[in-house]
Amino acid sequence: MLIEETGVAQADLPLEPFKAHLRMGSGFGTETVQEPVLAGFLRAAIAAIEARTGKALITRQFALTLPEWKDTQAQALPVGPVQGIVSVTVVSRDGPETMIEPQRYWLVRDMQVPLLKPSGAMLPYIPPQGSVEIVFEAGLGQSWGAVPADLQQAVLMLAAHYYEYRHETRLGDGCMPFGVSSLIERYRPLRIGLGARA
Structure with a gap:
């Protein structure tokens, strides 16, 4: 979403x-x-x-919510070009939220398919029936x-x-x-x- x-x-x-x-x-x-x-x-x-x-076209902020990663080694973002990641937050089924430290991920600034990638082996674990929210800024100007x-x-x-x-x-x-x-x-x-x- x-x-x-x-x-x-x-x-x-x-x-x-x-x-x-x-x-x-x-x-x-x-x-x-x-x-x-x-x-x-x-x-x-x-x-x-x-x-x-x-x-x-004009830079603004978006929030993408996912029930799971499509790929734990790279998550494509649906709007580009992405100027920066504001936050990545894992939400458990019963509500508690865990903000992921920026050092644990990085942005591939691709014009067609921008990617969120892990600094380590894989992106943060999403618990069953939980979700992750990625807030990012995207726009051409x-x-x-x-x-x-x-x-x-x-x-x-x-x-x-x-x-x-x-x-x-x-x-x-x-x-x-x-x-x-x-x-x-x-x-x-x-x-x-x-x-x-x-």
């Missing part, structure tokens, strides 16, 4: 660039009327692109300006597409445009064989 602990702040949303992209008029005293609507489409576009790429230009353009294009088709209920015209797919293609996880993630 992955939880986004800190969302994208309102101040980090590119509202003004989005208005310019939509060629919205200014100087009429009503420039802020649609801002909540525009912000909603921007958030939807960011979420869609993050889901397709497996990358957090601390602010919108630090996001790569092609991904910025993809977000604006997709948000504009959502805005244009906001009353569309059928599948097809409202799906992700080819131009957006082309811009995000190089950020998507590489898959080999029967859909396996490399």
Whole structure:
């Protein structure tokens, strides 16, 4: 289970660039009327692109809870690029929590598949019916300006597409445009064989 602990702040949303992209008029005293609507489409576009790429655009904190390690020698993290591990906590079935010392694990900073690895032979033991919570920070940049230009353009294009088709209920015209797919293609996880993630 992955939880986004800190969302994208309102101040980090590119509202003004989005208005310019939509060629919205200014100087009429009503420039802020649609801002909540525009912000909603921007958030939807960011979420869609993050889901397709497996990358957090703007750095924020996530918490991953697992009932067991997929591999006791390396645990893949579902969102990248990971900037740092905040904490690793083992929780027993009846509630007590044990925070694991940072010296017992380290982060493999891979753009596609970031890994939590043990400093010793294996990752900390998870008791039966217990769990482990990994809190980490992931993102391509601390602010919108630090996001790569092609991904910025993809977000604006997709948000504009959502805005244009906001009353569309059928599948097809409202799906992700080819131009957006082309811009995000190089950020998507590489898959080999029967859909396996490399």
